[in-house]
Amino acid sequence: MSDGIYAHVSERAAAFGVSISPEEMAEIAVREDFGACELHAVTEVFSYLADKHHEQVIGTLLKLSRLPQKAPKTFDGFDFGRIRGRDAKALRELPALSNLHARKNLAFIGPGGIGKTHLAQAYGRECCLAGYKTYYLKATELRDRLRRAADAGSTSRTVATLVKPSCLIVDEVGRCVFDRACTDLFFDVMDRRYEKECPNTLILTSNTPVNNWDEFFTGDETLLCALDRIFDRATVFMMKGASFRGAELETLTVESSPMTTKMNK
Numbered sequence: 001m002s003d004g005i006y007a008h009v010s011e012r013a014a015a016f017g018v019s020i021s022p023e024e025m026a027e028i029a030v031r032e033d034f035g036a037c038e039l040h041a042v043t044e045v046f047s048y049l050a051d052k053h054h055e056q057v058i059g060t061l062l063k064l065s066r067l068p069q070k071a072p073k074t075f076d077g078f079d080f081g082r083i084r085g086r087d088a089k090a091l092r093e094l095p096a097l098s099n100l101h102a103r104k105n106l107a108f109i110g111p112g113g114i115g116k117t118h119l120a121q122a123y124g125r126e127c128c129l130a131g132y133k134t135y136y137l138k139a140t141e142l143r144d145r146l147r148r149a150a151d152a153g154s155t156s157r158t159v160a161t162l163v164k165p166s167c168l169i170v171d172e173v174g175r176c177v178f179d180r181a182c183t184d185l186f187f188d189v190m191d192r193r194y195e196k197e198c199p200n201t202l203i204l205t206s207n208t209p210v211n212n213w214d215e216f217f218t219g220d221e222t223l224l225c226a227l228d229r230i231f232d233r234a235t236v237f238m239m240k241g242a243s244f245r246g247a248e249l250e251t252l253t254v255e256s257s258p259m260t261t262k263m264n265k
Contacts, residue, residue, distance in 0.1 A: 061128040066136045073121035082241075091237060094119065095126055100167060105202040105234035109209060113243030116205040120169050123203060132166035132199065139173045139216075146182040155185055163192045166200045173206040174216055183217040187226040194229055202230065210236065 062069065075095045083091055099106050106123065108116035124134040137145070142162075149158035162168060168189075178186055193202055206213070213227060 057131065058129060061133060065124060065128055065134040067121055067124055067134065072125055073118045074125060075122045078115060078118055078122060094123055097126060097130060099235055100127060100132065100199045100201045103200055103233060105230060107204045107210065107234060107236040108239060109206050109236060110239030111243065112207060114239045114241055116239060117171055120171060120203045120205050124167050124169050127167040133164065134167040134169070135165040136169040136171065138171045140176045142170055143176050143178050143182050146185040150181040150185065159185060159189050159192065162189045166198065167203065168193065169203040171205050173204050173213065174208040178217050180218045183219045186217065190226060190230055
């Protein structure tokens with residue numbers, strides 16, 4: 001058995017969490033009287049199974065992420081050609097997922113229709129394709145979930161659920177106000193994510209500058225200082241410019257003529 005065949009089989013078996021030593025593979029080949037053709041067939045089977053397993057894992061990650069599936073937002077679908085400015089290169093480098101691996105948060109701040117949600121969802125989708133758990137929700141959904149958890153006394157489970165994903169996306173911060181209980185839970189989630197050692201990132205989008213976010217969280221100054229922790233390790237894109245929306249809008253103008261009235265003689 002060649003080293004190349006063993007390496008290929010071993011790599012594919014590892015995709016299933018199985019370890020095969022050269023001695024074990026040689027024993028199988030001798031016991032089953034495998035020749036070169038049979039060994040090649042084994043590698044092909046393992047390759048097929050590994051690819052199917054990978055597809056199923058990615059499919060499950062995308063399904064659980066709550067990202068849109070029918071019309072997914074992708075980096076390929078974002079018009080980077082419209083982006084200008086000295087930091088445009090950093091925006092184009094987002095698909096490399098460097099923030100995820102560096103355990104840095106991301107924020108997209110700017111007016112509506114400029115692509116903030118598109119970029120956030122595209123980043124989350126790219127994380128799923130790379131095998132990382134992602135979870136997307138709007139700020140209003142997060143507030144409602146935290147409120148239900150506080151009312152039901154299930155805060156530990158809810159917080160753990162929000163800490164677990166490698167990529168957590170909270171869209172449209174500023175669309176609602178968090179009461180004291182929800183604010184406490186929100187910053188508990190932020191603190192626990194901050195302490196995670198594995199690759200992870202929190203992605204936030206908002207129409208409102210970060211220095212005004214204290215308007216959306218109810219608490220004393222000590223608690224609201226926890227906002228700084230979110231951006232202790234973070235990349236914040238301040239986005240400006242015209243809205244992307246309405247690019248395919250077609251406006252037509254029509255006019256009705258006066259109705260002619262017939263006179264009876």
